[in-house]
Amino acid sequence: MKRKTAISILSALALAATAGLLVAGPLNPPAGPVTSTYKTLTDVEPRIAINLANTPGDTDSLFKITQPGSYYLTGNVTGVAGKHGIEIAANNVTLDLGGFSMTGVAGSLDGITSTDSTVVDIAVRNGSVRTWGNQGIDFSNGTGVVVESVLVRECAIGIRIGSRARVRLCTASNNSGSGIFLGVSSQVVECIAENNQTNGIFASDGSMIINCVANANTGAGIRTGSNAIIRDCVAQENTSHGVVVFANSVVKGVVSSGNGVGASTGAGIWVTNNGNRLEDNLCNGNDRGIDVDGFQNIIIRNTCSANALNWTFVGGNHFGPIIDRTAVAAPPTVNGNSATEALGSTHPNANFTH
Numbered sequence: 287m288k289r290k291t292a293i294s295i296l297s298a299l300a301l302a303a304t305a306g307l308l309v310a311g312p313l314n315p316p317a318g319p320v321t322s323t324y325k326t327l328t329d330v331e332p333r334i335a336i337n338l339a340n341t342p343g344d345t346d347s348l349f350k351i352t353q354p355g356s357y358y359l360t361g362n363v364t365g366v367a368g369k370h371g372i373e374i375a376a377n378n379v380t381l382d383l384g385g386f387s388m389t390g391v392a393g394s395l396d397g398i399t400s401t402d403s404t405v406v407d408i409a410v411r412n413g414s415v416r417t418w419g420n421q422g423i424d425f426s427n428g429t430g431v432v433v434e435s436v437l438v439r440e441c442a443i444g445i446r447i448g449s450r451a452r453v454r455l456c457t458a459s460n461n462s463g464s465g466i467f468l469g470v471s472s473q474v475v476e477c478i479a480e481n482n483q484t485n486g487i488f489a490s491d492g493s494m495i496i497n498c499v500a501n502a503n504t505g506a507g508i509r510t511g512s513n514a515i516i517r518d519c520v521a522q523e524n525t526s527h528g529v530v531v532f533a534n535s536v537v538k539g540v541v542s543s544g545n546g547v548g549a550s551t552g553a554g555i556w557v558t559n560n561g562n563r564l565e566d567n568l569c570n571g572n573d574r575g576i577d578v579d580g581f582q583n584i585i586i587r588n589t590c591s592a593n594a595l596n597w598t599f600v601g602g603n604h605f606g607p608i609i610d611r612t613a614v615a616a617p618p619t620v621n622g623n624s625a626t627e628a629l630g631s632t633h634p635n636a637n638f639t640h
Contacts, residue, residue, distance in 0.1 A: 347369055357381050373401060375400060381398070410434075424443070426448055437459075439458070449472065471491075516536070526549070546572055570592055584603075
């Protein structure tokens with residue numbers, strides 16, 4: 287019995303050794319020098335870290351980017367009086383804040399900026415910028431700047447960018463000027479502007495403001511120039527107007543409520559010029575619901591309720607019938623598969639007061 291046990295153990299060891307040979311690979315290495323298979327630090331992180339060695343500052347900046355490339359923060363940044371946080375003086379730069387915070391101090395300048403009036407194609411992402419003495423992010427003369435997923439608060443203007451800008455998934459709050467201020471042909475998408483001391487969001491001619499919230503700003507919640515689109519936004523409890531639109535623009539799917547009530551100066555939607563289209567908007571509890579002071583505007587399928595003055599249009603505009611349901615007895619309860627019409631109109635472009 288002992289002999290059989292010993293033979294079994296030797297057989298198992300032989301099999302294990304054979305298996306080891308099978309997976310070990312060739313015994314003779316290939317010709318040529320032996321090279322490492324490990325990745326270098328540059329391979330692992332090809333971007334450039336923001337620090338004094340890579341991006342030394344100058345007389346008015348803590349850090350300065352002077353070459354195109356992809357850069358990233360490695361920690362929080364605290365400002366210094368008389369200096370910008372990060373100055374970008376090159377085109378084609380991407381800056382990842384890495385979730386870190388850039389915090390200004392009394393007398394500091396802009397958080398992130400460019401003093402080059404020709405800078406183009408800059409992207410800033412993923413972090414927070416707060417309490418800078420001037421702008422939080424300022425590329426007012428830049429073109430094609432993108433700012434995404436950044437929180438900016440307690441600066442002068444939160445985010446200020448020139449033409450062809452795109453701001454997405456950002457929050458601008460408690461700034462002493464506007465929250466977000468953009469040049470022509472820009473986009474603001476899925477942003478929040480709240481408690482700013484002038485306009486929440488301002489975008490110049492040819493811009494789009496989509497899926498945004500602008501609440502409790504001292505000026506207007508949202509304001510645009512001409513040839514703009516404002517769609518699927520909320521503007522609430524702004525001291526002035528909820529939405530202000532100039533000419534040849536579309537305002538659709540906006541909820542605007544509680545604007546201008548204390549100051550008795552604000553409309554849910556205020557149209558200041560000609561050729562606009564207002565469609566499918568809801569204005570409740572404002573000083574004025576929809577106020578149209580221009581001509582040749584189209585106003586259809588809107589609803590106003592509980593405004594001090596629900597509708598006010600100058601002559602020369604085109605609108606669907608305005609159906610007053612405020613004094614109509616409450617429709618009966620619906621509980622089943624069908625009910626009669628209770629709107630008082632089946633006109634496809636009717637506006638309603640209720």
